[in-house]
Amino acid sequence: MKGSFSVVLLVALGVTGVSWVVAQDPPQQKGADPAPIKPADNPVPGLFPAGYLDQSALSEALKALASAHPARVKVEPLTKSREGREVWIATIGGTEPGAPLKPSILIVANLEADHLVGSQVALGLIERLAWEDPKLFDGKTIYIVPRLNPDGAERLLKGVPRTDIRANLASIDRDRDGKRNEDGPNDLDGDGLALTMRFKGEKATLVADSKDPRIARKADTAKGEKPVFAESSEGIDDDGDGSIDEDPPGGVNLNRNWPHNWTEYTPETGVYPTSEPEVNGLIRFAFAHPEIVAVWSFGLNDNLRGTPATAPADTPVFTEIIKAFATATATPAAPKVETAREEIKKEEAPKAEPKKTDTPPTDAPRPKAQGKGQVGRGGRGGGGGGAPPATPAASAPAPGLEGTTDGALSEWAYQQFGVVGIASRLWSRPEAPAGAPALTADGDARWLEWNDKVMGGSTFVPFHEVMHPTLGKVEVGGWKPGVRLNPPIEQVGLIVETHFAFLKDLAGRMPTLAIGSAVAEAKGGGIFEIKASVENSGTLPTALAQGVTTRKAAPVLVKLKLGDARIISGKELNRIDSLAGSGGSREYRWLVMVPDGTKTLTLEASCPKAGSVKREIPLP
Ligand SMILES: [Ca+2]
Numbered sequence: 048m049k050g051s052f053s054v055v056l057l058v059a060l061g062v063t064g065v066s067w068v069v070a071q072d073p074p075q076q077k078g079a080d081p082a083p084i085k086p087a088d089n090p091v092p093g094l095f096p097a098g099y100l101d102q103s104a105l106s107e108a109l110k111a112l113a114s115a116h117p118a119r120v121k122v123e124p125l126t127k128s129r130e131g132r133e134v135w136i137a138t139i140g141g142t143e144p145g146a147p148l149k150p151s152i153l154i155v156a157n158l159e160a161d162h163l164v165g166s167q168v169a170l171g172l173i174e175r176l177a178w179e180d181p182k183l184f185d186g187k188t189i190y191i192v193p194r195l196n197p198d199g200a201e202r203l204l205k206g207v208p209r210t211d212i213r214a215n216l217a218s219i220d221r222d223r224d225g226k227r228n229e230d231g232p233n234d235l236d237g238d239g240l241a242l243t244m245r246f247k248g249e250k251a252t253l254v255a256d257s258k259d260p261r262i263a264r265k266a267d268t269a270k271g272e273k274p275v276f277a278e279s280s281e282g283i284d285d286d287g288d289g290s291i292d293e294d295p296p297g298g299v300n301l302n303r304n305w306p307h308n309w310t311e312y313t314p315e316t317g318v319y320p321t322s323e324p325e326v327n328g329l330i331r332f333a334f335a336h337p338e339i340v341a342v343w344s345f346g347l348n349d350n351l352r353g354t355p356a357t358a359p360a361d362t363p364v365f366t367e368i369i370k371a372f373a374t375a376t377a378t379p380a381a382p383k384v385e386t387a388r389e390e391i392k393k394e395e396a397p398k399a400e401p402k403k404t405d406t407p408p409t410d411a412p413r414p415k416a417q418g419k420g421q422v423g424r425g426g427r428g429g430g431g432g433g434a435p436p437a438t439p440a441a442s443a444p445a446p447g448l449e450g451t452t453d454g455a456l457s458e459w460a461y462q463q464f465g466v467v468g469i470a471s472r473l474w475s476r477p478e479a480p481a482g483a484p485a486l487t488a489d490g491d492a493r494w495l496e497w498n499d500k501v502m503g504g505s506t507f508v509p510f511h512e513v514m515h516p517t518l519g520k521v522e523v524g525g526w527k528p529g530v531r532l533n534p535p536i537e538q539v540g541l542i543v544e545t546h547f548a549f550l551k552d553l554a555g556r557m558p559t560l561a562i563g564s565a566v567a568e569a570k571g572g573g574i575f576e577i578k579a580s581v582e583n584s585g586t587l588p589t590a591l592a593q594g595v596t597t598r599k600a601a602p603v604l605v606k607l608k609l610g611d612a613r614i615i616s617g618k619e620l621n622r623i624d625s626l627a628g629s630g631g632s633r634e635y636r637w638l639v640m641v642p643d644g645t646k647t648l649t650l651e652a653s654c655p656k657a658g659s660v661k662r663e664i665p666l667p
């Protein structure tokens with residue numbers, strides 16, 4: 048697979064003219080006590096965000112691809128972000144205006160600002176699709192939105208200081224003091240980053256874990272353990288209201304702003320479903336494209352490694368897709384699906400009673416810089432699960448969303464839009480390089496093991512003492528922004544390859560209308576009996592059960608075009624709510640009276656999600 052990655056990298060460099068190795072991060076800091084794995088054989092991988100594209104580089108790369116492949120790739124603005132940045136959509140294998148629609152797949156990435164790997168993989172898929180033999184995707188259209196949240200992504204890549212952010216940049220007044228985003232994280236030690244701060248005092252609830260003091264856990268007061276410190280984002284009380292970093296920049300999580308199970312009264316989810324221009328633009332696009340069969344999002348929830356909740360009639364469809372995903376993405380470096388499932392199970396907290404511990408229950412990063420109302424929220428599969436930090440902020444935490452997929456794109460796509468709604472995390476568990484001893488720990492300890500042995504200590508800043516203007520001596524350190532969601536850029540090529548393999552498989556499952564048989568038999572006196580069968584030669588049904596329930600999936604229309612003929616029995620226009628996949632068929636019989644000299648009748652079947660077919664039926 049290393050070979051394929053090189054190809055992708057060369058393609059990226061050659062075609063886009065954009066360097067994938069532009070350093071955008073402050074100099075790497077070496078950990079105090081790294082024990083690297085065979086450093087000579089395995090050089091330290093690049094540290095995120097080195098090589099990840101900012102908005103201008105991504106735009107250039109997309110435009111370059113479109114101009115290099117004008118017949119194959121079209122890149123257009125989908126909508127504009129809150130701050131006026133373009134949200135791009137690439138169309139591969141689109142139809143001319145007025146031409147019959149082709150079944151299509153919509154891929155959406157980088158809804159969460161800190162899931163930059165989604166945009167890199169999406170760009171990689173556009174490149175692969177541009178270069179791939181068009182025959183392989185014949186009769187299908189692939190739409191790709193590589194970065195739905197350009198404002199948040201830009202902030203994560205280039206913010207001063209750089210700090211974790213998951214939302215877009217809608218301005219929000221979290222503490223209801225009449226000012227918006229007035230108190231965000233601050234860089235206390237001048238390293239360009241706002242990380243985690245540990246401070247002593249009456250807010251303390253945590254102790255350093257005895258196995259690794261870099262890990263904080265809640266003090267077990269029942270056993271007489273005394274809390275030592277509290278944790279918050281690295282910062283000061285900018286507005287002098289007595290709370291630190293209580294209203295940071297960053298507004299609505301674009302993977303929480305979708306209508307299905309949308310959560311009220313929570314700043315992170317928006318003031319109403321689709322309130323955000325980025326989400327609104329995309330949902331309008333989806334409604335204007337009834338040919339969409341599947342929506343595949345890249346983000347923090349991952350239902351391809353879990354068990355999505357579906358209508359019973361749709362479960363076999365999802366089971367097969369999940370199997371195909373496991374096959375396509377199986378690599379020596381990837382965790383076994385069972386392992387990943389276990390990890391996801393561990394990350395799933397019960398929705399009814401959100402956990403309020405001070406250590407994240409997951410191995411995913413906490414979006415600590417997003418204020419109290421923003422923390423501890425996550426999709427199934429580790430959406431930055433975790434807990435409210437012990438900030439000195441005054442307001443009570445909003446109800447938790449952790450362990451849910453409420454308001455996520457993939458959930459809306461299936462539950463309300465009625466199509467195959469799937470979601471991929473892309474990278475969830477760090478591994479040692481091939482040939483090196485495997486990492487052995489789990490959870491936070493595994494990430495630290497990876498930091499120490501694989502990354503040369505570059506991803507975690509050791510806690511060190513800093514003088515705080517109001518709190519006195521504090522400690523500052525922790526994970527650098529985005530490093531636990533976005534792999535070193537060298538690993539992205541392999542993710543593109545495995546997910547492209549799955550995309551090929553999924554495209555091969557598209558419902559496909561066919562006319563099985565169509566014959567006419569003369570009955571005398573200008574009367575003919577027409578018998579025909581219409582079938583679905585694809586694997587997926589022309590509509591999921593949920594698509595029929597929600598009335599969003601257009602039916603198959605079967606029409607016998609009569610011209611001057613008259614029908615004696617049978618209906619001219621027939622509707623099929625859903626034609627099952629893998630050869631599901633429907634038989635039709637008509638009796639028609641045909642004027643002298645008529646040589647043929649025409650049978651048509653069409654469905655936006657399954658294409659159009661036509662057959663001339665000769666009259667004997
Ligand atoms: Ca405020």
Ligand SMILES: [Ca+2]
Binds near residue numbers: 281
């Ligand atoms: Ca700092």
Ligand SMILES: [Ca+2]
Binds near residue numbers: 283289291293
């Ligand atoms: Ca404040």
Ligand SMILES: [Ca+2]
Binds near residue numbers: 230282283291292
């Ligand atoms: Ca602050």
